[in-house]
Amino acid sequence: MAETYDVVTDVNLPLIGEGRPRYEARAKVTGTARYAADEPMPGALFARLVTTPHATGRVTAIDDVAALAVAGVRLVLTHRNMPGLGAAKAYFAGGAMQSSRDPMETDEIAYAGQTVGLVVAETPEAARLAADRLVVEVAPSGSPVASMHAADAPAPELLPEDAHVPILKGDVEAALAEADAVVRAEYRTPMQHHNPIELYFTGAEWRNGILTAYVPSQWVSGFRAGLAEAFGVPTEMVRVVSRYVGGGFGSKGTMLHQTVLAAAAARDLGAPVKLYVGRDQMFTVGSFRGQTTQTIAVGLKDGRLSALDHRQDSQTSRFDTFFLPGTEQTTRMYDWSALRGLEGVVRTDVNTPGFMRAPAEVPALFGLESAVDELAVAAGVDPVELRLASDAAGGEPVDGLPWTSHGLAECLRRGADAFGWADRPAEARAQRRGDWLFGQGVASAIYPTYTKPATAEVRFGSDLSVRVSAAACELGGGTYTIFQQIAANELGVPMESVRVEVGSSDLPVNGVAGGSTQTAGIGSAVLEACRRVREEVARVVTRPGGALEGADAASVRLTDGRAVAGDRAVPLREAMATVPFGIIEMRGQWVPSGVALSETREFYRSGAATQLGFLTEDFARAAFGANFVEVAVHALTGEIRVPRMVGAFAFGRVMNERTARSQLTGGMIWGVGSVLHEATELDHRYARHVNSDLGEYFMPVNADIASVEAIIVEEEDRHINPLGAKGVGELGITGMAAAIANAVHHATGIRLREAPIRMEHVLAS
Helix, strand or coil, X not given: CCCCCCHHHHCCCCCCECCCCCCCHHHHHHCCCCCHHHCCXXXXXXXXXXXXXXCCEEEEEEECHHHHCCCCEEEEECCCXXXXXXXXXXXXXXXXXXXXXXXXXXXXXXXXXXXXXXXXXXXXXXXXXXXXXXXXXXEXXXXXXXXXXXXXXXXXXXXXXXCCCCXXXXXXXXXXXXXXXXXXXXXXXXXXXXXXXXXXXXXXEEECCEEEEXXXXXXXXXXXXXXHXXXXXXXXXXXXXXXXXXXXXXXXXXXXXXXXXXHHHHHHHCCCEEEECCCXXXXXXXXXXXXEXXXXXXXXXXXXXXXXXXXXXXXXXXXXXXXXCCHHXXXXXXXXXXXXXXXXXXXXXXXXXXXXXXXXXXXXXXXXXXXXXXXXXXXXXXXXXXXXXXXXCCCCCCCCXXXXXXXXXXXXXXXXXXXXXXXXCCCCCCCEECCEEEEEEEEEEEEECCECCEEEEEEEECXXXXXXXXXXXXCCCCHHHHHHHHHHHHHCCCHHHEEEECCECCCCCCCCCCCCCHHHHHHHHHHHHHHHHHHHHHHHHHCCCCCCCCCCHHHXXXXXXEEEECCEEEEHHHHHCCCHHHEEEEEEEECCCCCCHHHHHHHHHXXXXXXXXXXXXXXXXXXXEEEEEXXXXXXXXXXXXXXEEEEEEECECCCEHHHHHHHHHHHHHHHHHHHHCCCCCEECCCCEECCCXXXXXXXXXXXXXXXXXEEECCCCCCCCCCCCECCCCCCCCCCHHHHHHHHHHHHHCCCCCXXXXXXXXXXXX
């Protein structure tokens, strides 16, 4: 049976939603926030990876004499002397690892930049020098292909139904044949790499058989389980610490193999080991957003969208089948009468791709929302009005389930009003000021609302101090702050009285901070723990001899440092004075309906559990938005600027207005980078990355974007969780790439279907 939450009365409003400054802001700006590499590790040695420039082949010889001769070198690890370890499963197989392949397990080379050695020395300088002197000879084989868009790339493989069931409704061919207008096109998105300011790092030390790993991690519970698998020890013999994460959005959600290497070296040497991954190595040892091809046909009938045929082909590695089902989103965006969604993969000589902010939605919506704009132009209708006429608020279009809430139409209207869409001329290339052409574009945004089990612990002391604990992650999105707000709100104490602990696997277990699940999910567990504390306080004050003796315990509220029942009140300090030891400690758990009880054992071991997405048995769930963009394109040089962006977003109850708005505007800006700047360039002769540093990997800067406005559209959702909150971290970037591409077309009359769109592409067209 569907759960319904009375989120208005269950959650008091004074603190929930307020735009409070971040809990950790002072620590970050003063430099006292402790990141993984800041953890004290007395006597630590320093490690350096050795990677190969070859994309395919086998290691034929290793000469480590010069490396071992460097003063201070303690260990050189290669596949020849790598200790045998257990098989830690990849994420898509139920584990924590980024890929299924241990790069130093054999002599085989599978991609350029693969790790082939690890050097450990007494200083970072010695480790780097020795790594440079380690000679690893490789016999190349075959003609490697690192791009699915290359002429010699393998053919796409349609995924079998046990990997992805095709999404089907009605007769697509017939609906397209009967349509008043049809657009058929192919859209391409590039390979893009994470570049978090905090580099990948592992600090590992073994003491009395217990491994402690300091790793920037979005999932300390899962990393603990993965390391325990690799070293064949119980999970309680492993501790993972990550108090702050200096940028992640997927890159630190799964465990990279160098963490296992650092821990193996530390065990072998009997000394702590620190492994820094250099900026030049992050492109190959970490994850990335793989290339895609979106093959789309859309039809219009009687002024509304009628049919969608969408196939997405995604880049994967030779040894893993990794894909992110973008058709799950596109088939549910509008009220299609007929649709088909298919997924395929192309196997290339690269490391396994991974998660990057809105991983399925960014490429898929670039295709869909560009095609919808093309259809609007072809049919001579307004792009906003076409979307409004095709709204699916009446029910999810594939299975017909009702939405828990659906705010797309309101986002389109609010965004259009704030942007001034009504003043936009319908024809392209109609606005010129000097040498600059101006255009405006729109695209819808969607992000599924994922839910999974969560736990938290709350400790309430007689001095009214509160400690909230959870194995969560602080990526910069406001985790500390929002947990503090929830606890202060529910327990009636000032926010300054609440201390929040996250980022250690010793704390109550949780899943990965990904899919925009953490705040709403773990926040619901924090809320449950606080309610249990509140119930215990109520029991104490209403029992015989209590300060509120005779009052109904269920009616007791905690507010402004008092326990209140009707017109009677008692200071909380007085109430807590009668609690044994002056402490109440409660564990809170939230398990969404639809998660099987049989999964709880694995969840409590590693944080892994079924993550419910778009659909449950009773509802469809998603957050929505609309992005409006103005671009300026120089008529002579093709240079593109983005002077104005307006987004409107509906994502349930707002937990913190300031942090939510920051997440949304950050996503919108990243969307600009995603479609106008970012691409990992490849040398196709050798299947190598060319621009693997921050100097040549392009990203937007202040001069590229003048004005960014995020409008929060309030909505109520009584079915999603006790807080009524959906995810927001990944919503802002979705659809933005298409909105900009559509604006470029409106400015220039040129339709570009491949990202990134750069000045040379405008000029060439």
